[in-house]
Amino acid sequence: xxxxxYIIFFPDYITTEVVYHVVCITDLDNIIKNGIxxxxxxxYRTMYLNFHKFISSLKxxxxxxxxxxxxAIFASLNYNSDHSWHSHTAILSLKIDKDRCWIANENLANRxxxxxxxxxxxxxxxxxxxxxxxxxxxxxxxxxxxxSFNENLLLRRDKENGYDAEVMIFHDIKPEDIxxxxxxxxxxxxxxxxxxxxxxxx
Numbered sequence: 001x002x003x004x005x006y007i008i009f010f011p012d013y014i015t016t017e018v019v020y021h022v023v024c025i026t027d028l029d030n031i032i033k034n035g036i037x038x039x040x041x042x043x044y045r046t047m048y049l050n051f052h053k054f055i056s057s058l059k060x061x062x063x064x065x066x067x068x069x070x071x072a073i074f075a076s077l078n079y080n081s082d083h084s085w086h087s088h089t090a091i092l093s094l095k096i097d098k099d100r101c102w103i104a105n106e107n108l109a110n111r112x113x114x115x116x117x118x119x120x121x122x123x124x125x126x127x128x129x130x131x132x133x134x135x136x137x138x139x140x141x142x143x144x145x146x147x148s149f150n151e152n153l154l155l156r157r158d159k160e161n162g163y164d165a166e167v168m169i170f171h172d173i174k175p176e177d178i179x180x181x182x183x184x185x186x187x188x189x190x191x192x193x194x195x196x197x198x199x200x201x202x
Contacts (some may be wrong), residue, residue: 009079010181013153018093018179019075019101019167025088025183036094036173038073051116054131055109058139063146067102072168077103077158087186095177096169101149103158106166108142 010016023031027041038044052069059067075094112135115127145157149167152158158165183195190198 013077016093018095019077019169020079020181021073021075021092021094021173022086022089023092025090028090028180031092031178032175035175035178036073038071038172051113054116055139055142058136059143060140063143064102066100066170067146067168068170069168072102072170073173075167075169077165077167085184085189087184089184090180091182091184093179093181094169094173096149096167096173097171098149098153100170102146102168102170103149103152103165104142104146104168105162106164107162108138108145109166111138 010020013019021036023041030040034040049070052072056069075096112131115130115135118124119127119131145163147155147157152165157163180192183190183192
């Protein structure tokens with residue numbers, strides 16, 4: 001399916017009314033039984049919590065109080081057809097409450113992840129200087145170009161070149177609002193039906 005200059009992996013949100021979330025297949029059992037919460041994965045505290053708090057600390061007053069990265073489930077509106085997938089993961093579709101979601105440019109957040117992590121390592125302390133100058137400018141741009149989910153449906157900032165829209169969801173996702181769409185192995189991307197056919201052992 002084409003959208004602008006690139007081919008998208010799934011039909012657009014206007015058609016599907018779902019967003020997409022990628023998880024490790026080892027988390028699938030818990031997700032199917034209990035749904036998704038913002039802090040229900042081990043990587044939340046070990047890899048992301050302090051990073052989210054750093055970005056939230058630079059949020060301007062014009063952004064609603066309920067928009068706090070450290071309280072968000074992260075999803076995507078779509079993917080390019082040439083997206084690089086991680087093996088041993090699953091792509092899920094999620095039904096959401098649009099009024100409790102926010103959109104921002106993930107490219108800008110990703111730009112400062114490495115210096116944020118490296119700053120605490122010996123020989124990389126100079127990354128603090130980068131964060132205090134370039135990093136803060138990047139996060140200012142991150143927030144100034146962010147907008148509510150509903151506003152984005154009107155403006156479609158997610159279709160702008162260089163804007164990799166991340167969906168921040170500020171509510172739990174119930175099991176009944178989750179559908180498994182693809183299983184990703186080292187060698188292929190499979191629908192659930194293709195996966196079951198492959199593994200039935202006949």
